[in-house]
Amino acid sequence: MTAPKKLFVKTYGCQMNVYDSERMAETLGGQGYVQTDVAEDADMILLNTCHIREKAAEKVYSELGRLKPLKMANPDLKIGVAGCVAQAEGEEIMRRQPAVDLVVGPQSYHRLPQMEARLRQGKTALDTDFPEEDKFDRLQSRPKAKRAPSAFLTVQEGCDKFCAFCVVPYTRGAETSRPMTRILDEARDLVERGVREITLLGQNVNAYHGAGPDGAEQSLAQLIWALNDIDGLARIRFTTSHPNDMSDDLIEAHGSCKKLMPYLHLPVQSGSDRILKRMNRSHTAESYLRLIERIRAARPDILMSGDFIVGFPEETEADFQATLDLIEAVKYGYAYSFKYSTRPGTPAAERPQVDPDVADERLQRLQALITRQQQQIQTDMVGRSTKVLVEKPGRDPGQMLGKSEYLHAVHIDGSDAAIGDIVPVRITAAKRNSLAAVRQD
Ligand code: SAH
Ligand code: SF4
Ligand code: F3S
Numbered sequence: 001m002t003a004p005k006k007l008f009v010k011t012y013g014c015q016m017n018v019y020d021s022e023r024m025a026e027t028l029g030g031q032g033y034v035q036t037d038v039a040e041d042a043d044m045i046l047l048n049t050c051h052i053r054e055k056a057a058e059k060v061y062s063e064l065g066r067l068k069p070l071k072m073a074n075p076d077l078k079i080g081v082a083g084c085v086a087q088a089e090g091e092e093i094m095r096r097q098p099a100v101d102l103v104v105g106p107q108s109y110h111r112l113p114q115m116e117a118r119l120r121q122g123k124t125a126l127d128t129d130f131p132e133e134d135k136f137d138r139l140q141s142r143p144k145a146k147r148a149p150s151a152f153l154t155v156q157e158g159c160d161k162f163c164a165f166c167v168v169p170y171t172r173g174a175e176t177s178r179p180m181t182r183i184l185d186e187a188r189d190l191v192e193r194g195v196r197e198i199t200l201l202g203q204n205v206n207a208y209h210g211a212g213p214d215g216a217e218q219s220l221a222q223l224i225w226a227l228n229d230i231d232g233l234a235r236i237r238f239t240t241s242h243p244n245d246m247s248d249d250l251i252e253a254h255g256s257c258k259k260l261m262p263y264l265h266l267p268v269q270s271g272s273d274r275i276l277k278r279m280n281r282s283h284t285a286e287s288y289l290r291l292i293e294r295i296r297a298a299r300p301d302i303l304m305s306g307d308f309i310v311g312f313p314e315e316t317e318a319d320f321q322a323t324l325d326l327i328e329a330v331k332y333g334y335a336y337s338f339k340y341s342t343r344p345g346t347p348a349a350e351r352p353q354v355d356p357d358v359a360d361e362r363l364q365r366l367q368a369l370i371t372r373q374q375q376q377i378q379t380d381m382v383g384r385s386t387k388v389l390v391e392k393p394g395r396d397p398g399q400m401l402g403k404s405e406y407l408h409a410v411h412i413d414g415s416d417a418a419i420g421d422i423v424p425v426r427i428t429a430a431k432r433n434s435l436a437a438v439r440q441d
Contacts, residue, residue: 311359
């Protein structure tokens, strides 16, 4: 018997890449590959890349430079680049780094087996098409291995919004939704393998409009209600949403669907209408705040999370102050904030840029405000009861780690809870990045 070939996958970027990496590893499993955590042992290395900011893209080339010597040590080693850098730069990657044998865009993963066969013939392989067929249908089915209690499931891909700063519509292509029955089959399969919580993924997940069993389009809320009927599935989440696609039925589901968790990631990017317009966001600060009022009316304890870009072209101090005011008004439990990064080919790249030192200073002020809000919310949790989905053992004996309904990381002390259990707890202390709790049965 020949030893199995070893695959090392490194994932950058968003949760959709995490999901895609899992699916690529499963597909290559069909070609006789098993996964390894050690790049030096691998017969194939795949970097699943992100193009969202300049730094993210540059990281890939420095990693490829580090990997190159491994090829001298093992001439049979194959190196592949997948994901959004692969889509954006295509052949250029092989020109810049000749050690690369394979370049595959996010919509062509199902063609990996044929591409791998080419590599074995000593050829290179490049595929950055946007094929008509659904890659998820054609990816090889997974082995029935046990899974961690929380899993991602991509339901929607691509984006038609064309925010002026963003590469996603170019790297992931037009917005498409997977049919509902496929998603429900995949969800049931995950639950059979131990999954208790599913996070539905999409670049614009709340724009979901996949075909239902009778062919009629279904909304994300309708999909969530269908998932709600799966026995054994305890928690449903979704990310990332666009404010303009927060439909009434989805807001209503936050109030009435017990399995839908009280956490919503709803990026706003800026609090200045002038900048939002230039960003092509098609919402205003005011309409965003009204929307959050409606969501909180449906689910008063919902924890809000968001994304912000500071130093977008032509952003003034007054524009930035409007963003701080919006943050003050919303009170975020989590937020991801970024300094604007120029992406060639996007409209904002052509606009007058903000001084990088000014942008740095604004980012620090914004992050300080978010940290204060986040800590206040965590402190306010002390003494409250919540439920934790147990994910893994903690550092101390008898300690287990998991996530609250609000997605806070929680340590449960002195607990005999098992992985996958959902246990009622009382929060006893707020640490920097997590909460401490005791069981409350
Ligand atoms: N689809 C999601 C987000 C996709 S990208 C949405 O519409 O909100 C994730 C985040 O990266 C964005 O919300 C934005 O805050 C940030 N981002 C995107 N392009 C960027 C750029 N050119 N510079 C800095 N941050 C960027
Ligand atoms: Fe990018 Fe805007 Fe689409 Fe989000 S909505 S993926 S920020 S273009
Ligand atoms: Fe990055 Fe592509 Fe996701 S650019 S954020 S990996 S969609």
